Amino acid sequence: MSAGDQTYWVRSDNSGLRIRGSPLILARTGGRYYEIFVSEVDRSFPRALLSGERVFRRELASGDSAIIYDDTAIVNLAERYHHQHPSARLLGPDDDPDDDVDITAVGETDILNVLGPYIALEHRLSVERTNEHDQDDTTRTVIDLRNGKTVPLDRMLRDSTVQEAVGEGGFVSRRWRHDGYDVISHYDSVHKGNALALRDHRGREWKLGLVASSFVQIFWLDKPRLDAQTRHALARAFNDATTYGERIQQVSRKKQSAPFHSKAPGRQT
Secondary structure, rough: EEEEOEEEEEEEEEEEEEEEEEEOEEEEOEEEEEEEEEEEEOOOOEEEEEEEEEEEEHHHOOOOEEEEEHHHHHHHHHHHHHOOOOOOOOOOOOOOOOOOOOEEEEEEEEEEEEOOOEEEEEEEEEEEEOOOOOOEEEEEEEEEOOOEEEHHHHHHHHOOOHHHHEEEEEEOOEEOOOOOEEEEEEOOOOOOEEEEEEEEEEEEEEEEEEEEOEEOOOHHHOOEEOOHHHHHHHHHHHHHHHHOOOOOEEEEEEEEOOOOOOOOEEEEO
């Protein structure tokens, strides 16, 4: 289960529910799982400080990474500056800029949401120049992680893979159907988040918790069932992400009345 910048691994069996959280931004398309992450790009010169942020996808099974969104505003500024100052050299990791610089430009990229194979991004650009021709811009866009191309919002919303990922219903209440039970969410206007629960076909519910994000998608790990290699890669990425500076959250709810018949297999999302 993915919600904003967190992914939750939910396991259910006859002993109850176990939920683990990890600061992993997860996407799935074509049966493959990807980690989505942001990395800095620095194109600074002694008298021009130019830094931005790119977005990458990393295919979990192979470990291969690719840029799906480049900070073209910063890259173009760097190319233009070098064209105007051909003798200027890029600063190395240990180099210091001059005390007085001609331009300072910072690009910041935030991942707003991931739905199916699409990623919604916000990019903010701030430019300060000595000639006082400053600039502040904010843009939002949707990127197809399969090819890195920009996608119109209406096309994304019509995509059947997105509709499957976000479940059935509206903003206030949604449902993701499964063979033995459903995952349901209700928007909590007081806490500004989605309250999630498991509901079996007899109407019994087991609370999963509250997530702050308004955007939730479910990855069923048993429909279709993952192969051993993909499952191992997903578990490794999930655990590795907990070292990114965020504390892993674990919740264990002991069985009071099992959500499934004792002979039913456990489920994972």
